[in-house]
Amino acid sequence: MYHKEKSIQIKNSASALYNNLGVLRIAPRRLTYFTVVHANVVNMVSASWDGLNYSHRQLQSKEPNVATSTSLIMQAAFCALPSRDLLVVTSQKGIQIYESDGSIMVYWHALDTPETPTAQAVFARGISAVRENYICVGISSGAILVFDVPSKGSNITLSEVLEEHKESITDMAAECSGSQECIADLVSADDGGNLCVWKSGEEFQLLNNIPGFDMSCSSVKLWKGTVVAGYGTGQIRLYEAVTGILHAEVKAHARWIYSLDIAPFSGLLLSAAEDSLVRVWHLSMTPETNSVEVAHLHNECVTDTQICGAKFCDGDGYAFAVTGYDLSEIIRYTQT
Amino acid sequence: MSVRTLPLVFINLGGEMLYILDQRLQAQNTSEDNSEKGVWSENDRRRVMNDIVGTMFNKAFMDELLKPQQLYSHRTLKTVLTRIAHASIMRLNPASMDRLYELMVMAFKYQVFLCPRPKDLLLISYNHIDTIREFVKDTPVVVNQVDETHRKIIEVYSSLSEGEFQLLRQTLLIFFQDMHVRVSLFLKIQVQNPNGRFALSTSGPVPHGTEVPGLIRTFDSKGREVRRSEFPTGGSYSSPIREGCFELHGDRIIRLGLNMYVLTSVCSRLTFLSTSVTLQTDDTPNLLAKEELNLLARLMGSMKAENKPKAETGFRINLFTTDEEEEEAGASCGAEESLFGVINIQAMQDEQAATELARIAGQFAEQQEQPENPSGNKGDDLLAMMDDL
Secondary structure, rough: EEOOOEEOOOOEEEEEOOOOOOOEEEEHEEEEEEEEEEOOEEEEEEEEEOOOOOEEEEEEEOOOOOOOEEEEEEEEEEEEOOOEEEEEEEEEEEEEEEEEEOEEEEEEEEOOOOOOOOOOOEEEEEEEEEEOOOOEEEOOOOOEEEEEOOOOOOOEEEEEEEEEOOOEEEEEEEOOOOOOOOOOOOOEEOOOOOOOEOOOOOOOEEEEEEEEOOOOEEEEEEEEEEEEEEEOOOOEEEEEOOOOOOOEEEEEOOOEEEEEEOOOOOOOOEEOOOOOOOEEEEEEEEEEOOOOEEEEEEEEEOOOOOOEEEEEOHHHOOEEEEEEOOOEEEEEEOOO | OOOOOHHHHHHHHHHHHHHHHHHHHHHHHHHOOOOOHHOOOOHHHHHHHHHHHHHHHHHHHHHHHHHHOOOOOOHHHHHHHHHHOOOEEEEEEEHHHHHHHHHHHHHHHHHHHHHOOHHHHHHHHHHHHHHHHHHOOOOOHHHHHHHHHHHHHHHHHEEEHHHHHHHHHHHHHHHOEEEOOEHHHHHOOEEEOOOOOOOOOOOOOOOOOOOOOOEEEEEOOOOOOOEEEOOOOOOOOEOOOOOOOOOOOOOOOOOOOOOOHOOOOOOOOOOOOOOOOOOOHHOOOOOOOOHHHHHHHHHOOOOOOOOOHHHHOEEEEEEOOOHHHHHHHHHHHOHHHHHHHHOOOOOOOHHHHHHHHHHHHHHOOOOOOOOOOHHHHHHHHHHOOOOOO
């Protein structure tokens, strides 16, 4: 179903972090941007669709004007809002927001770090664009910061802090089907496997809290009102977001899942784990019976590699890209 | 990232160091050239083990490590581990210490990489502690220290969630990133490939708490299962084996963290093929070195006084096959070697130590060309450990 394409070489290897691959497709310029985190650096590659041009850039996580303060980065992700695309980088020190090509930092938010380290680590992790103008970022305390983003310029403001989760946020995702009918806009996941479902607005509203089972949910997606969650046990669960009804449970992987992605136009689901396998599934909804079907389509094995990032490169799922711990390349697959 | 890595790092790296030293000290007795220089008595070996384990599991030292803090750099870790090794009558040339460090780190990287569940990092650590306890079992005072530390570790880490353990593991994996030193033992038993990467199997038992993949279950709105279907996994997995014991004593079940040099009698050599990527971060000026060295000062200060033997009675260990190789490697050590050559680290909490360490900070910051330090230790050598080729 898929075959391997030529890999893109990156300057450093990927670190073992959840959801460690960002992809942004820029159709008008026939380019795709990729981001891969390595310790305290974000490797950015801009790849032209004809496969002839690659340009690289590296971003460091640091406070502006402070020379020595680099810290480990937890995640880098693109936020595609209707008015603009931005790149968000979260670290132990804070949150940086850049223009999507990484050229200019437009916003910096520092985390409250105590003088002497406490038993709990401090960091930001979990990034999502929501609706027209919000970017949400999770914190190790379980709080979620909601930023209001203007259509241009750097006047980004912290609009709200959502305090519902008691454990560190692992991942967040916005409804990606494009449908305006869906009530739920955002789902957030934490280290205990708890899922919170939100409706966005001037004040975000908690629609549902789906309890976990004491196992970290490392990656989450929201599509057509269905939450798709990947866990440390290698399980994938599908819940109806607003009601919390469990639609399906898949014993998908033999090790910790690190990344999930959905191609919104086709309903293809991508899952990747430390067991070195990437799997492609198909989700289909039957609104009449309120059920969701999961069908397995394809496997790819990246030999001897613990995969840390996997994303579709387009809305149909025609191609996908994969990163692995200690690997200095972005591996690509395209449909045959 | 995780602020709880240090105690586990020292226990596991220290454990690997002891496995290697124990193996080297024993190999000494089978030296082919029959020279007097090559012999370590049973007493000497026990003494070395007791001294090192006693220093590593020293209460003040462990208490310092148990404070929540970020992971140190490779350079700092190597310094502290050298200090621990030199708490015994044994001496390591900087080049040998470098090699020893690489071996230790690659072994630990292998264990962390293949750790079935993040929580199993504890079982790996307990495997190291169990074996260490065996090394010093004839000295109750030291066994006590080991037990005390073990109890503290159980106390601190038992309450961590799987997610926090995974964060700890991810922090360690970042620390080991890009290290692909080939270790002949690992190559021989095929846990490592010729390109330096570890083999990851797609068969075998799944970790405890995970179910064998291959099943899709669908439910109705009332929670009743309406459909089951299977899918091909591309691997051949089996049910998990029983969970290991997290108490002070017990069967840990998993094998990672046990003494591979003993288990695999296949290979008694510790030769190296080529080194690959060196630790890049060590070459660039570390702007946070001063902060780390303050931590280092506190750590050293909490360790017991250094055993300073007279030069004539010091025993030297060489991790290379010949003295010539060690010299060559030593000559190419560059800046770091003269660092070792000049410093005389005292384990005393005093002004002098603090100033000394501040001076080290200065040396870290400037990466100048250091004059080569020709192996002046040659005259002090009482032992040359010859490996059989």
